[in-house]
Amino acid sequence: MWKYANPTFFLALVARVLPWVAGLTVLLLAVGLYMTFFVAPADYQQGDTVRIMYIHVPAAWLSVFCYMTMAASALGTLVWRHPLADAAQKAAAPIGAAFTFICLVTGSLWGKPMWGTWWVWDARLTSVLVLFLIYLGLIALWQTIEEPGRAARAAAILTLIGVVNIPIIKFSVDWWNTLHQPASVFRMGGPTIHPTMLWPLMVMALAFTMLFLTLHLMATRNEILRRRVHRLTMLAAGSGESDVAGARFADQEA
Amino acid sequence: MEHAGFILASFGLTFLVVAGVLASIVIDHRALKRELARLSPVDTRVSPDQPRS
Amino acid sequence: MKSPLAALFLREWRLARRIGGGGAMGVVFFLIMVTITPFAIGPDLNLLGRIGPAILWIAALLATLLGLDRLFQADHEDGSLDLLRMADTPLELVVLVKCLAHWAATGLPLVIAAPVFGLMLALEPPALAGVTASLFVGTPALTFMGAMGAALTATLRRGGLLMSILVLPMTVPVLIFGVSSAAAATDVSLSFTTPFLVLCALTLASAAGAPFAAAAALRNLGE
Numbered sequence A: 001m002w003k004y005a006n007p008t009f010f011l012a013l014v015a016r017v018l019p020w021v022a023g024l025t026v027l028l029l030a031v032g033l034y035m036t037f038f039v040a041p042a043d044y045q046q047g048d049t050v051r052i053m054y055i056h057v058p059a060a061w062l063s064v065f066c067y068m069t070m071a072a073s074a075l076g077t078l079v080w081r082h083p084l085a086d087a088a089q090k091a092a093a094p095i096g097a098a099f100t101f102i103c104l105v106t107g108s109l110w111g112k113p114m115w116g117t118w119w120v121w122d123a124r125l126t127s128v129l130v131l132f133l134i135y136l137g138l139i140a141l142w143q144t145i146e147e148p149g150r151a152a153r154a155a156a157i158l159t160l161i162g163v164v165n166i167p168i169i170k171f172s173v174d175w176w177n178t179l180h181q182p183a184s185v186f187r188m189g190g191p192t193i194h195p196t197m198l199w200p201l202m203v204m205a206l207a208f209t210m211l212f213l214t215l216h217l218m219a220t221r222n223e224i225l226r227r228r229v230h231r232l233t234m235l236a237a238g239s240g241e242s243d244v245a246g247a248r249f250a251d252q253e254a
Numbered sequence B: 001m002e003h004a005g006f007i008l009a010s011f012g013l014t015f016l017v018v019a020g021v022l023a024s025i026v027i028d029h030r031a032l033k034r035e036l037a038r039l040s041p042v043d044t045r046v047s048p049d050q051p052r053s
Numbered sequence C: 001m002k003s004p005l006a007a008l009f010l011r012e013w014r015l016a017r018r019i020g021g022g023g024a025m026g027v028v029f030f031l032i033m034v035t036i037t038p039f040a041i042g043p044d045l046n047l048l049g050r051i052g053p054a055i056l057w058i059a060a061l062l063a064t065l066l067g068l069d070r071l072f073q074a075d076h077e078d079g080s081l082d083l084l085r086m087a088d089t090p091l092e093l094v095v096l097v098k099c100l101a102h103w104a105a106t107g108l109p110l111v112i113a114a115p116v117f118g119l120m121l122a123l124e125p126p127a128l129a130g131v132t133a134s135l136f137v138g139t140p141a142l143t144f145m146g147a148m149g150a151a152l153t154a155t156l157r158r159g160g161l162l163m164s165i166l167v168l169p170m171t172v173p174v175l176i177f178g179v180s181s182a183a184a185a186t187d188v189s190l191s192f193t194t195p196f197l198v199l200c201a202l203t204l205a206s207a208a209g210a211p212f213a214a215a216a217a218l219r220n221l222g223e
Helices: A007-039 A048-080 A083-115 A123-144 A148-180 A195-238 A242-253 B004-044 C004-017 C023-041 C045-068 C070-078 C080-086 C091-120 C125-152 C159-184 C193-222
Strands: none
Touching: A007 A048, A007 A083, A007 A195, A048 A083, A048 A123, A048 A148, A048 A195, A048 B004, A083 A123, A083 A148, A083 A195, A083 B004, A123 A148, A123 C159, A148 A195, A148 C125, A148 C159, A148 C193, A195 B004, C004 C091, C023 C045, C023 C091, C045 C070, C045 C091, C045 C125, C045 C159, C070 C080, C070 C091, C070 C125, C070 C193, C080 C091, C080 C193, C091 C125, C091 C193, C125 C159, C125 C193, C159 C193
């Protein structure tokens, strides 16, 4: 297992696997979008607006899935101190924030025609908003600490604090919401969703998961390369050969 | 299709965000590759037979 | 003064009470927040009385967080953090004692000042009691959560702002149950004990968990 966690091996693996994963993502997205618009029926109550669900729900699923990926990587960082875990963790944060953002905005765009307002302080929306804020905090932490290893461990600690805290936040927001009894809010049908809608949703969820995998693999590769660049820069500066590097740079500029 | 604007807006915005993330990753990748190519000769120049500059 | 932890508590307490320690400034900040809110929402006493508990809670939240950014930063700058890290006493206990001392010096004055400021917001006596009780039980949780953020950002120059960004989302449960129990003190239709007990649970849980997270973050600084 450790062989696969070696950064060099990982780069080779990504080079081999990425085209397939990306291809599968495109295929699934194409099928999913086709099903969304041509196979799935319009809802008898909501009409065609229900089609927003096929991106809103997968995005919501990914916002949680991405956090779980980050938490698993955080364990790898803290327990095994593995550089690959650092890279995976750092790469996941902006992608997770992007999908959470998509979830919020599509929810808002779905809510306007259905509920009549852009935003309601509904328990689910509010929890996702807090999750988005936590993502932003993590990204800010990553960007503030310069030394990569130290930044990774700090972010890992914060991620794991979030793992403990997010269920508590979810619970308290639910409690707060029932206390304040919002205006009648449309509720999704839960498990009674019809198969003709369930299938497109499943395909889209799978497509989004593959999309996340593609983006995450690419971003993790970037983080590994960034560390190499960082190390080489330090090496060049440390061994007094920065003049050579500088000359090279000047050469390039000329 | 009723509310077509909202549906179009959500799909379009999702596409834009994903495309933006993808583009930023690709641009970042290219920049890092360039940087590595610039730095690597300095690193491997320990072998004496390699010509300078 | 035999126990090292007692000595640490006294040291922290004295530092916080001293000029520049920030203990008294928290209360002043609290007062300013309470003063400034009516300018934003108008001097209507009925409205103020209704949202008074919320104002007091938000003011206490911000006052606690603003005072916390120096909790470990000052120790890091003058090197005493390294001594604490190398001492025989576990770093987790050190963090716990530092938090308690910090709360006694800055959080407790807020709790004591809350009934006075509540009068300015036209709170009824039951509401005053509810707010004060919920602040008394809830502000330690804020200190503990803030300590985690303070430990993560101790070496950073822009630490204070980043700390607030990291910690504020995490304090949502404390705010919800704190304001709820304060509001329940006046409204008989709501249960006071449920949110109050949850608030107690949050404080105890953060007291149990935060020292470990903060100590892990502090060890990370030294590597």
